[in-house]
Amino acid sequence: MNQRLKPVRGMRDILPEDSARFSLIEDTFRSVLSGYSYEEIRLPIVESKNLFDRGLGESTDAVSKEMYSFHDRDSSELALRPEGTASCARAIVNHSMAHEDKPRLWYAGPMFRHERPQAGRYRQFQQVGAEAFGYSGPAIDFELIQIVTNVLESLGLIESVTLLINNIGDATARARFRDALVNYLNPYESDLDSDSRTRLHKNPMRILDSKNERTQTILEGAPKLKEFVGDHSTERFELILGMLSEAQIAYEVADQLVRGFDYYTDSVFEWVTDQIGAQDAVCAGGRYDGLIELLGGKPTPGIGFAAGVDRIALLKSETQEDASYRSTDVYLIALSEDQRSYVSEIAKRIRQGTNLRVREHTEPGRMGSKMRWADKSGATWAVIAGESEEVELNVSIKWLRSDREQLRVPLVGMLEVLKAA
RNA sequence: GUGGAUGUAGCUCAGGUGGUAGAGCACUGGAUUGUGGUUCCAGCGGUCGUGGGUUCAAAUCCCAUCAUCCACCCCA
Numbered sequence: 001m002n003q004r005l006k007p008v009r010g011m012r013d014i015l016p017e018d019s020a021r022f023s024l025i026e027d028t029f030r031s032v033l034s035g036y037s038y039e040e041i042r043l044p045i046v047e048s049k050n051l052f053d054r055g056l057g058e059s060t061d062a063v064s065k066e067m068y069s070f071h072d073r074d075s076s077e078l079a080l081r082p083e084g085t086a087s088c089a090r091a092i093v094n095h096s097m098a099h100e101d102k103p104r105l106w107y108a109g110p111m112f113r114h115e116r117p118q119a120g121r122y123r124q125f126q127q128v129g130a131e132a133f134g135y136s137g138p139a140i141d142f143e144l145i146q147i148v149t150n151v152l153e154s155l156g157l158i159e160s161v162t163l164l165i166n167n168i169g170d171a172t173a174r175a176r177f178r179d180a181l182v183n184y185l186n187p188y189e190s191d192l193d194s195d196s197r198t199r200l201h202k203n204p205m206r207i208l209d210s211k212n213e214r215t216q217t218i219l220e221g222a223p224k225l226k227e228f229v230g231d232h233s234t235e236r237f238e239l240i241l242g243m244l245s246e247a248q249i250a251y252e253v254a255d256q257l258v259r260g261f262d263y264y265t266d267s268v269f270e271w272v273t274d275q276i277g278a279q280d281a282v283c284a285g286g287r288y289d290g291l292i293e294l295l296g297g298k299p300t301p302g303i304g305f306a307a308g309v310d311r312i313a314l315l316k317s318e319t320q321e322d323a324s325y326r327s328t329d330v331y332l333i334a335l336s337e338d339q340r341s342y343v344s345e346i347a348k349r350i351r352q353g354t355n356l357r358v359r360e361h362t363e364p365g366r367m368g369s370k371m372r373w374a375d376k377s378g379a380t381w382a383v384i385a386g387e388s389e390e391v392e393l394n395v396s397i398k399w400l401r402s403d404r405e406q407l408r409v410p411l412v413g414m415l416e417v418l419k420a421a
Numbered sequence: 422g423u424g425g426a427u428g429u430a431g432c433u434c435a436g437g438u439g440g441u442a443g444a445g446c447a448c449u450g451g452a453u454u455g456u457g458g459u460u461c462c463a464g465c466g467g468u469c470g471u472g473g474g475u476u477c478a479a480a481u482c483c484c485a486u487c488a489u490c491c492a493c494c495c496c497a
Contacts, residue, residue: 009488061495065422083497115495116422127497195494211493260496270497281497308497335455369449371457386455398456406456 010115010123017325021313022126025155026108029128029307032150033106036143038130041105043087045112049077054294055086057262059203066113068123080112084129085263085288085304086295092133093297102134108309120279120311129285131304133292138239141267141287142247144305145240148271148283149249157312160319161282163250165269166257167237169229171290177228178204184222191218208256224255233266240267263288269305276314283307326378329356330418331400333370335386342390346383346411353415375400381418 007013014022030040049069056063068080081087084107097103108128115121130147132140145163152158168174182204189197193212200207205225210216226234244251251269259268268286276282285305292300330350334343343360350358359377361370374382384396395414398406409417 006488066495111497113496116493117489118493119491121496125497129497206495278492279496284497306497311497333456366450367455368453368457373457375457382456384456388455396456400457 008123010117012122012124016327018313018317020325021316022309025309025312025316026126026128028151028154029106029108032147032154033130036104036147038104038106038132038147041088041091041107043081043084043091043107043109045081045110046078047081047087047090049079051086051090051295052079052082055089055261055263055291056083060261062113062260066115068112068114082113083111083261084109084127084306085131085261085291085302088129088131088304089133089288089291089295089297089302092292092300092302093295098133098292098297098300102132104130104132106130118279119277120308120314122310126309127306128309129304129306131302133300133302135303136289136301138236138243138267140303141240141269142243144285144303145244145249145269146247148285148305148307151307152271152283155312155316156320157315160275160315161271161273162252163269163271164254164257165241165244165251165267166254167229167233167267168225168258168264168286169233170265173228173230173233174205174225177223177225180223180228181205181207185218188218205258208258226255237267259284259286263291263294265289267303273315275318276311279311281308282311282315327357328359328377328379329381330358331374331377331379331382332358332360333367333374333382333384334361335367335384337364338387339385339390343385346385346395346414349411349415350383350418354419356418380421383414 049067052063052067058064062082067082070078072078088105088107092098092103106129109126110124111127112124114123117123130144132144145165149158149163152161169177182200185192185200185204185207189200191214192200192207193210193215196207196210196212196215207215208219208225210219229237241251241253254270257268257270264286266287266289268284270284271282272280273282274280283305285303287301287303289301290299291302292298332343332347334340347358347360350356359379361373371382380399380401382398382400384398385394386396389395389408393411394408395411396406396408397414397417407417
């Protein structure tokens, strides 16, 4: 890449071929979500920093270390959103949307976290998320999981991912568990890896998914979160698992699965893959029954997921043959500049009469060169017009991807030939 | 924030022990004045990431810095 001017660290250009993949993924979410009657909401990219401090929790890495925060001209503290759920919940509160209705919403857009870039991890990344407010029964958990499953099936990726699910209980249960865990681990403090030692004081539950073997061995005798979760929550969780089994959606209950943001409660879930490197979560979500109240609304249960479009696109390109990307169906060649207006007329007719993607060769040059560009464009046909075609109101149609012989047809019969293919 | 690897043409990469840059692909033209995908010939194309230092001389050695990739961490 040219060294002089380039995107800032962790930001990148999504070039046309990748962009087409992104669009396909987003369109698939859009279409499946629409089938479940989820409504689109468009949320600001910039919010008050305060929203994330309160919503996600000030001790989380996303807020304390990775947030793009800055002072506005009037010195108020703003931030680029690191995720979408907090904004969505704020909108629910601001517009009293959960008073007369139980909204099911979705959004898509860029999120920002100041992390060290890595495979599948960028400082600006694209998410599609869905949130449902006002539902406390297990069927909504199931519905959201089913939505994501449908999307992944439709994209041909369901075999490449594993659904992990866990129940982390409510805030009280977690607080009691946290105390018990710290009490258990304290005597082993010097045997823990250094990251876990730090987390013991800051965010002990994070120790559970440590990759350090020694730490994992120590954890074998530790108290289990599920022993602290209330009966009601456990029952609810069992009902979700039952629905998944009945719908033949494969899952693994993952005791160690915890979420990075403070707002999560009860059921949490995540789709992971082993095919795109260390950043293995392609979609994750869970329930957050306390969030709306935390942001000043009346108590309202909530649940949602967020999918990482960049990672799903990466997974798609890693696991599937390139369905040879093409941008052009018809490549139009004027033999000389004298036929320019005739060729424009031909282009107009094809664009108006079909959905074909028509590209005109606009530069002068010799015929061989024009044909080479026609070939490279990936077009199915080259449509060629020289002086004799113009005089006789004909076009020459050449098949570029087959041995079929070149045809010369009257202009009025051209669309029929192109549509017949 | 920590660690490892890597930065040479648009792309993929060569350039032992310092002597001032090369190939393939791509692109343009020609062989072939209205027909691509094969071949042959020619041409275009480089602040050797950036800034210092050592030296008569640095892509090459030293220092710093930036960036990319991968992993830790974190997470979508």
